[in-house]
C-alpha cells in the first residue's frame with residue numbers, strides 16, 4: 001500500500017517507526033509519509049505563478065532562470081526511491097517524477113556558465129529560505145532529481161510544490177522542498193550547525209560534529225511531534 005496520504009489523514013498512531021530488515025544503520029520504518037520540516041509550525045510557502053528556478057552563478061556569470069518548459073524539454077523520468085530522514089524515520093518506495101539533476105546541469109546550466117570557472121559546491125535554497133550545501137559531485141549523482149510529481153500526482157505543498165530536489169542517498173534534509181534557487185559556489189560554503197556536507201545515509205553521516213549514534217536517540221524522540229505539527233500547520237494550504 002502506498003505510504004502517501006493526503007493532508008489531515010496522518011494521525012499519532014500512524015507515526016510509530018518500527019524496526020525492519022534492510023534499512024540503513026539506525027533507521028526505522030514508517031508506514032506513512034508525513035510532512036516534515038525544519039520549523040514544523042511554519043506552513044508551506046505559497047508560490048504564486050508558475051515554476052521558475054533561479055540559477056545564481058559566480059561573479060563572472062549573470063543569473064538566469066529556468067522555467068518548467070525548459071526542464072520538461074529534457075524529458076521527464078520516474079524513479080523509485082526510499083526516503084531517510086536524519087531523525088531516523090524512513091519510508092519505502094516513493095515514486096518521484098521529474099528530471100535528473102545531472103541532465104539539467106549538463107544541458108541547461110553548464111553550457112551557460114562557461115568553462116573557466118566551474119563551480120565545485122552548490123547551495124540549494126527553498127522558497128521558505130531553507131537552504132543546504134552540496135558538493136557538485138553529490139548533486140550530480142545520477143539518482144538526484146528535480147521532482148514535480150509524487151506517486152503519479154502533482155507534488156502537493158506538504159511535500160514541496162511546485163518542485164523539489166530529491167537526493168535519496170543523502171539524509172532527507174538535503175532534499176530541499178519548494179526549490180527556488182541553485183547558487184553555484186567555488187569555495188566550500190558554511191554549512192548549518194546540524195548539517196553534514198555529505199550526509200550520506202549508508203555511512204550514517206547525520207551530523208557535522210556529533211557521532212551519529214549519539215544523535216539517534218534525541219532525534220528519534222521528536223519524530224512524532226514534529227510530523228504532527230508539520231501536518232497540522234499545512235492544513236488548509238493544500239487541496
Ligand SMILES: Nc1nc2c(c(=O)[nH]1)N[C@H]1C(S)=C(S)[C@@H](COP(=O)(O)O)O[C@H]1N2
Pocket residue numbers: 033034035036037038039084085086126127128129130158159160172173174175176177178
Ligand atoms: N524547503 C524546505 N525543504 C526541506 C525542509 C524544510 O523545512 N524546508 N525540511 C527537510 C527535512 S529535515 C526533511 S526530513 C524533508 C521532509 O520532506 P517531506 O515533508 O516531504 O516529508 O524535507 C527537507 N526539505
Ligand SMILES: [Mo]
Pocket residue numbers: 036085086087172173
Ligand atoms: Mo529530516
